[in-house]
Amino acid sequence: MTRPIDLRSDTFTQPSPRMRETIASAQVGDDVWGEDPTVIQLQERVAELLGKQAALFVPSGSMANLVALLVHTSPGDEVLLGWGSHCISYESGAGAAVAGVLFKVVGAGGQFTAQEVSAAICLSDDPHFAPTTLVWLENTHNMGGGRVFPQHEVEAIAALAHQRGLAVHVDGARLLNAAVASARPVRELVAAVDSTSICLSKGLGGPVGSVLTGSAAFIKQARRYRKMLGGAMRQVGLLAAAGLYALEHNVERLAEDHANARLLLEGLLPLKGLKLEPDHVQTNIVIFEVLESCRLDAAALIAAAGQRGLLLCPAGPGRVRLVTHLDVPRAACQQAVAIIAELLA
Numbered sequence: 001m002t003r004p005i006d007l008r009s010d011t012f013t014q015p016s017p018r019m020r021e022t023i024a025s026a027q028v029g030d031d032v033w034g035e036d037p038t039v040i041q042l043q044e045r046v047a048e049l050l051g052k053q054a055a056l057f058v059p060s061g062s063m064a065n066l067v068a069l070l071v072h073t074s075p076g077d078e079v080l081l082g083w084g085s086h087c088i089s090y091e092s093g094a095g096a097a098v099a100g101v102l103f104k105v106v107g108a109g110g111q112f113t114a115q116e117v118s119a120a121i122c123l124s125d126d127p128h129f130a131p132t133t134l135v136w137l138e139n140t141h142n143m144g145g146g147r148v149f150p151q152h153e154v155e156a157i158a159a160l161a162h163q164r165g166l167a168v169h170v171d172g173a174r175l176l177n178a179a180v181a182s183a184r185p186v187r188e189l190v191a192a193v194d195s196t197s198i199c200l201s202k203g204l205g206g207p208v209g210s211v212l213t214g215s216a217a218f219i220k221q222a223r224r225y226r227k228m229l230g231g232a233m234r235q236v237g238l239l240a241a242a243g244l245y246a247l248e249h250n251v252e253r254l255a256e257d258h259a260n261a262r263l264l265l266e267g268l269l270p271l272k273g274l275k276l277e278p279d280h281v282q283t284n285i286v287i288f289e290v291l292e293s294c295r296l297d298a299a300a301l302i303a304a305a306g307q308r309g310l311l312l313c314p315a316g317p318g319r320v321r322l323v324t325h326l327d328v329p330r331a332a333c334q335q336a337v338a339i340i341a342e343l344l345a
């Protein structure tokens with residue numbers, strides 16, 4: 001059988017032959033001792049790219065999120081965030097179990113406004129209540145369909161939060177997709193917030209790792225929590241080299257993934273039985289709802305597509321997610337549309 005068309009996630013990207021060569025020739029040292037030159041180079045590169053003082057390489061986006069929660073909050077604090085955020089939905093409840101925070105969802109579809117934040121903040125010293133100490137944004141928002149958080153709202157939220165003494169963090173697993181889609185330098189997107197992360201292992205095509213950025217003081221504490229969680233690694237420059245390669249070669253090409261997502265959208269829109277939100281398709285994610293009237297339900301459609309070599313991902317009850325990435329060329333996206341059209345005909 002030919003290779004499947006894998007649209008389940010942009011985490012399925014394979015390191016390219018040239019990325020593997022870069023890994024093989026990386027200079028490394030003991031990063032727990034701060035002596036891996038390639039990790040240092042990656043951290044400096046990302047700090048500069050995001051316009052922050054310092055950065056820290058971590059094994060996963062989930063650990064980046066947990067470390068950020070640990071630095072910004074104390075147990076019993078409340079964190080405001082959007083519906084469907086990765087850190088409430090897909091991280092084994094780590095924020096509650098390990099950081100001890102209470103999550104309060106604001107807004108709808110993953111996005112929210114400064115007004116909604118203002119209404120939800122709790123600053124009372126009445127011991128009945130959990131004090132709000134952090135506002136959490138996800139940009140782009142995965143379950144929101146890869147939408148870019150409106151920049152004016154990011155700035156309004158950050159201004160309000162800071163005025164009330166709260167910290168602001170951006171889960172930027174796909175922040176570079178947001179930057180490419182909005183044609184802005186990525187540092188502009190996060191200039192108003194305190195800390196952020198990016199994933200090297202999503203659309204950028206790296207095998208492993210995320211990078212957390214923020215002030216020097218934030219990163220100093222983050223380094224301690226990373227160690228506490230078992231995330232400090234030794235000759236990890238091998239992975240940092242892949243990350244540097246990804247940042248060098250795979251950022252601008254994200255525009256191709258975005259164009260391919262539009263292609264999927266346009267191909268799927270005319271199909272009966274599916275509901276799409278055209279305005280939400282701004283980056284590399286397409287989510288559709290399978291209507292009652294459809295001849296297959298979401299699970300049956302995913303199974304039937306899998307039989308034909310097209311891999312799709314469930315995204316909650318009745319919803320299906322497609323994610324474009326560097327291992328799915330345009331022709332394969334056209335084929336994906338043809339397969340789904342056939343299955344629904």
Ligand SMILES: *Cc1c(COP(=O)(O)O)cnc(C)c1O
Nearest residue numbers: 060061062063086138142171173
């Ligand atoms: C994938 C993802 C993460 C977590 O990354 P892992 O490396 O899989 O732990 C965090 N946030 C968002 C928005 C993601 O999409």
